[in-house]
Amino acid sequence: xxxxxxxxxxxxxxxxxxxxxxxxxxxxxxxxxxxxxxxxxxxxxxxxxxxxxxxxxxxxxxxxxxxxxxxxxxxxxxxxxxxxxxxxxxxxxxxxxxxxxxxxxxxxxxxxxxxxxxxxxxxxxxxxxxxxxxxxxxxxxxxxxxxxxxxxxxxxxxxxxxxxxxxxxxxxxxxxxxxxxxxxxxxxxxxxxxxxxxxxxxxxxxxxxxxxxxxxxxxxxxxxxxxxxxxxxxxxxxxxxxxxxxxxxxxxxxxxxxxxxxxxxxxxxxxxxxxxxxxxxxxxxxxxxxxxxxxxxxxxxxxxxxxxxxxxxxxxxxxxxxxxxxxxxxxxxxxxxxxxxxxxxxxxxxxxxxxxxxxxxxxxxxxxxxxxxxxxxxxxxxxxxxxxxxxxxxxxxxxxxxxxxxxxxxxxxxxxxxxxxxxxxxxxxxxxxxxxxxxxxxxxxxx
Amino acid sequence: xxxxxxxxxxxxxxxxxxxxxxxxxxxxxxxxxxxxxxxxxxxxxxxxxxxxxxxxxxxxxxxxxxxxxxxxxxxxxxxxxxxxxxxxxxxxxxxxxxxxxxxxxxxxxxxxxxxxxxxxxxxxxxxxxxxxxxxxxxxxxxxxxxxxxxxxxxxxxxxxxxxxxxxxxxxxxxxxxxxxxxxxxxxxxxxxxxxxxxxxxxxxxxxxxxxxxxxxxxxxxxxxxxxxxxxxxxxxxxxxxxxxxxxxxxxxxxxxxxxxxxxxxxxxxxxxxxxxxxxxxxxxxxxxxxxxxxxxxxxxxxxxxxxxxxxxxxxxxxxxxxxxxxxxxxxxxxxxxxxxx
Numbered sequence: 066x067x068x069x070x071x072x073x074x075x076x077x078x079x080x081x082x083x084x085x086x087x088x089x090x091x092x093x094x095x096x097x098x099x100x101x102x103x104x105x106x107x108x109x110x111x112x113x114x115x116x117x118x119x120x121x122x123x124x125x126x127x128x129x130x131x132x133x134x135x136x137x138x139x140x141x142x143x144x145x146x147x148x149x150x151x152x153x154x155x156x157x158x159x160x161x162x163x164x165x166x167x168x169x170x171x172x173x174x175x176x177x178x179x180x181x182x183x184x185x186x187x188x189x190x191x192x193x194x195x196x197x198x199x200x201x202x203x204x205x206x207x208x209x210x211x212x213x214x215x216x217x218x219x220x221x222x223x224x225x226x227x228x229x230x231x232x233x234x235x236x237x238x239x240x241x242x243x244x245x246x247x248x249x250x251x252x253x254x255x256x257x258x259x260x261x262x263x264x265x266x267x268x269x270x271x272x273x274x275x276x277x278x279x280x281x282x283x284x285x286x287x288x289x290x291x292x293x294x295x296x297x298x299x300x301x302x303x304x305x306x307x308x309x310x311x312x313x314x315x316x317x318x319x320x321x322x323x324x325x326x327x328x329x330x331x332x333x334x335x336x337x338x339x340x341x342x343x344x345x346x347x348x349x350x351x352x353x354x355x356x357x358x359x360x361x362x363x364x365x366x367x368x369x370x371x372x373x374x375x376x377x378x379x380x381x382x383x384x385x386x387x388x389x390x391x392x393x394x395x396x397x398x399x400x401x402x403x404x405x406x407x408x409x410x411x412x413x414x415x416x417x418x419x420x421x422x423x424x425x426x427x428x429x430x431x432x433x434x435x436x437x438x439x440x441x442x443x444x445x446x447x448x449x450x451x452x453x454x455x456x457x458x459x460x461x462x463x464x465x466x467x468x469x470x471x472x473x474x475x476x477x478x479x480x481x482x483x484x485x486x487x488x489x490x491x492x493x494x495x496x497x498x499x500x501x502x503x504x505x506x507x508x509x510x511x512x
Numbered sequence: 513x514x515x516x517x518x519x520x521x522x523x524x525x526x527x528x529x530x531x532x533x534x535x536x537x538x539x540x541x542x543x544x545x546x547x548x549x550x551x552x553x554x555x556x557x558x559x560x561x562x563x564x565x566x567x568x569x570x571x572x573x574x575x576x577x578x579x580x581x582x583x584x585x586x587x588x589x590x591x592x593x594x595x596x597x598x599x600x601x602x603x604x605x606x607x608x609x610x611x612x613x614x615x616x617x618x619x620x621x622x623x624x625x626x627x628x629x630x631x632x633x634x635x636x637x638x639x640x641x642x643x644x645x646x647x648x649x650x651x652x653x654x655x656x657x658x659x660x661x662x663x664x665x666x667x668x669x670x671x672x673x674x675x676x677x678x679x680x681x682x683x684x685x686x687x688x689x690x691x692x693x694x695x696x697x698x699x700x701x702x703x704x705x706x707x708x709x710x711x712x713x714x715x716x717x718x719x720x721x722x723x724x725x726x727x728x729x730x731x732x733x734x735x736x737x738x739x740x741x742x743x744x745x746x747x748x749x750x751x752x753x754x755x756x757x758x759x760x761x762x763x764x765x766x767x768x769x770x771x772x773x774x775x776x777x778x779x780x781x782x783x784x785x786x787x788x789x790x791x792x793x794x795x796x797x798x799x800x801x802x803x804x805x806x807x808x809x810x811x812x813x814x815x816x817x818x819x820x821x822x823x824x825x826x827x828x829x830x831x832x833x834x835x836x837x838x839x840x841x842x843x844x845x846x847x848x849x850x851x852x853x
Binding site: 321326395403425442443451484488492 | 520521523524525526527528529530533536537587590631632633749795796797798799801804848850851853
């Protein structure tokens with residue numbers, strides 16, 4: 066079978082074997098939980114609770130006041146110790162609710178709801194909004210906004226992003242294996258919500274187990290609604306960034322999203338695996354988004370695992386549950402190692418967009434800023450750029466403060482996938498340079 | 513911080529890097545040049561290794577000296593000086609006097625590379641610059657008469673080190689002790705073809721051209737050995753087919769149009785060495801896919817024009833040097849269309 070793919074990209078080692086076969090386990094409760102009011106793109110939620118108050122798991126503690134925002138719920142039952150500013154993973158001060166959890170926690174899932182009740186689009190949308198669901202692949206864009214396209218844009222195809230092209234991460238892989246029914250239900254709900262009749266589940270071919278599992282589940286459930294919806298599994302070749310939104314749409318639908326436009330422009334919508342499962346739980350069981358699966362892994366972690374974690378759990382606690390560091394870590398990354406954030410504060414909490422914690426050893430971390438050579442014009446960056454840019458040229462312009470030229474060369478189209486940095490033999494920090502160019506362009510537009 | 517963590521590094525992504533960095537790429541180029549060095553040693557004797565060593569040593573010493581003089585950090589570890597020295601040696605006539613080879617290597621590194629700002633900033637291919645530079649000096653006759661016969665050492669001894677000098681007879685090829693080695697040098701196939709016409713090269717067999725059993729520069733004669741090295745570089749992903757393919761393709765097409773033998777034009781002279789190892793030099797070639805093809809076609813045309821109309825038939829070095837400064841501008845006009853317009 067010919068595998069679907071995009072043009073460009075790189076083949077980093079996948080490093081997934083450490084956790085790929087480890088089932089998702091519940092992470093024990095930490096002594097303290099810190100829930101930021103801003104875990105998403107858009108306006109931070111308005112805090113509804115005060116110090117000393119008692120909250121129960123699933124209780125709404127932050128209200129979304131604007132369209133692009135998300136509600137926040139308490140992930141535990143307990144007493145609020147404080148409401149104040151705390152640094153998040155990029156050391157930005159964010160209003161956070163700190164809760165001391167009770168020893169006993171009830172289940173927030175409302176099993177009494179009828180799983181198969183007929184729903185209309187607005188009910189689905191309302192449930193998703195109420196549950197505070199955002200994109201759980203890392204970008205954390207409010208899902209309800211994505212599911213409310215402008216009326217002139219007809220979306221006919223929904224793609225579930227099961228690529229998990231980032232090395233080390235296995236949380237989506239495990240969800241596809243363990244929550245297959247919820248995944249397909251979530252996909253159906255999304256398709257119902259935006260009235261799309263085609264659904265695709267894109268999975269890289271390094272996860273044959275997931276491809277098989279989802280295919281057989283589809284064969285089992287399809288007949289009841291097969292005449293209304295078409296859903297298929299699309300095996301994709303293992304290449305980074307296969308799960309990039311525009312790359313995935315091109316790989317599966319062969320449609321090219323115009324530069325700096327949204328996927329709705331070509332009638333497509335992409336959702337992450339975790340988000341889709343969360344949508345099913347929110348709509349069917351009224352369950353708000355209060356926990357997520359986090360892959361805690363990397364060569365510096367003693368016992369890597371896939372953990373089901375309550376939002377707000379400190380990263381240091383996850384590392385402790387995985388029996389600490391085996392080696393001195395040189396870098397701890399939130400998300401995947403190709404485009405995640407390196408963090409300095411291990412007390413920062415897990416948020417809705419945290420897909421993994423990857424700890425690299427000192428030896429794996431080189432100092433790109435200190436050791437970088439001048440560009441030797443090898444052209445590898447241009448060969449691998451999935452957006453067909455010439456990163457070295459943008460970097461050259463940025464280094465010479467020629468920000469307008471950098472913008473003209475396509476700096477704003479960069480998806481910051483990090484492929485160019487991965488291949489650069491001079492170890493130039495190209496993504497950093499492109500970010501600088503973007504920043505300069507934005508500040509010029511503001512003035 | 514807990515658990516003995518003193519420092520966590522912060523940086524923009526990606527946090528993983530391909531193991532291939534500049535020094536490693538340079539080591540791969542050196543490995544790729546070894547088959548040609550072995551072929552050169554077989555055909556031209558131990559003198560081939562001696563000349564290569566002189567060039568490499570001179571290149572490295574020059575780089576250290578220049579960096580010291582400029583008070584900038586040493587960059588010998590990137591191994592690019594070794595590559596420059598080796599490539600330069602490959603372009604020299606096998607009987608080049610050692611001091612002239614060392615001087616060419618000095619020019620290559622000091623003028624063509626370091627004067628422009630070091631690795632990554634040079635406009636001209638340093639090795640070719642060094643070679644052409646010494647051909648422009650008054651002593652050029654020393655070089656032009658240095659194309660010795662393949663396997664000449666059978667009569668004189670494999671370990672003979674050559675020392676070419678000016679003498680009453682013009683230029684004499686001698687060994688280090690001053691013994692004359694007469695009648696071992698002659699014209700290269702390209703010169704023969706140009707001077708005496710196509711009939712004169714009828715007796716040159718393709719198999720000799722392919723294996724390198726002909727007169728020519730030190731490392732350019734054996735297409736076979738060079739192609740082994742080129743295959744290695746292609747496999748490692750350091751070069752791609754676009755530049756060498758379009759150069760060789762253009763040379764073939766033009767020679768067919770001129771009713772000349774394309775196989776001869778591809779195998780004789782420095783075309784294989786030039787297209788796979790010189791024109792593909794990262795720093796001095798275009799980086800865009802379209803640009804690389806444009807660049808290759810232009811070099812191919814230039815080579816054929818030089819071979820037919822130039823003063824000297826060996827046009828590969830000059831063709832590449834002429835197109836080097838254009839590479840940067842070819843890039844500007846061949847930028848790819850970005851994804852989605």
